């Protein structure tokens with residue numbers, strides 16, 4: 001392998017899936033629903049496959065239908081004015097969206113601020129762009145930033161900040177005050193924000209998702225990334241997008257041309273339909289997940305694991321200190337092998353310098369059948 005990829009191991013998701021299967025554990029590891037995408041959305045994909053006109057290359061930046069749907073969705077939910085022709089690029093999932101944004105907007109040698117814990121593809125993306133990650137941790141148990149630490153992370157070399165809200169794995173949804181603090185620093189230091197908002201519709205209680213692009217002075221310095229995987233329970237489709245000011249999207253588009261060129265064509269027709277579903281779809285989607293969250297917290301309440309109720313995403317970070325002594329990876333092995341439940345140890349969401357912060361924590365995902373979540377309760381009782 002090249003030196004560029006020398007430090008990349010097998011992703012933790014593959015490793016844990018293998019182990020969960022081997023021990024027949026209920027898999028609350030990877031954020032991957034174990035139920036199907038909505039029937040009508042799947043039906044639109046089937047129709048597109050059979051229409052006789054969507055089985056060849058799609059336009060490189062995405063189909064006009066999906067680019068319009070992304071712009072309409074941003075107008076409907078966030079009152080943002082996006083140009084479908086020059087302000088949207090359809091990508092192979094949010095994963096390619098973040099990569100193409102980093103490759104298209106960051107120069108070799110630049111610094112990119114990454115908030116920890118981070119989604120595990122961000123740092124490899126920065127390394128593949130020959131840039132340098134600069135880490136700023138969220139502090140448990142509240143998973144909040146230390147303002148001084150964030151301020152100190154900015155330097156004359158800072159080119160971009162990678163933000164994720166609602167946040168995987170903490171379940172935080174950043175408040176207007178937190179986002180304003182981040183935004184003011186980015187404006188002061190002339191920094192671009194790459195904002196990963198794939199969990200934009202996964203909100204609980206009174207939590208409200210605020211795209212940082214909607215804050216004063218931020219639209220012209222933000223690219224926003226999202227995906228159909230989470231909002232339509234279709235993680236296998238890998239249709240995502242990046243939207244924002246055309247001047248920034250130009251960079252993303254140039255990289256995207258030579259990363260994938262174009263994305264699965266029939267799926268774009270189906271995702272354009274899905275994004276346009278009425279508000280009732282999005283309300284029922286949230287209600288379904290609110291009920292799943294209640295099933296998981298009910299299971300946790302009789303387990304001895306401590307947690308904070310997430311504001312968004314389909315993840316809960318649990319603290320296992322009362323029931324187990326050891327590292328998160330050791331706890332994960334114990335949970336899979338002795339209890340029959342798989343989780344994700346969060347070490348791979350941290351740099352070496354900060355990994356001690358997450359000692360005592362593990363991530364559970366609740367995008368699972370209600371029956372699976374009820375069985376989890378029966379098993380977690382054994383932890384006590």
Ligand code: PMP
Nearest residue numbers: 093094095119168198227229240
């Ligand atoms: N960003 C975050 C924060 C995620 O949790 C995920 C996980 N699916 C992704 C990006 C990747 O999204 P996609 O499957 O659309 O590439």
Ligand code: GLN
Nearest residue numbers: 011013029030031032168
């Ligand atoms: N985003 C999902 C998670 O965090 C899936 C990640 C993946 O499979 N790469 O679990």
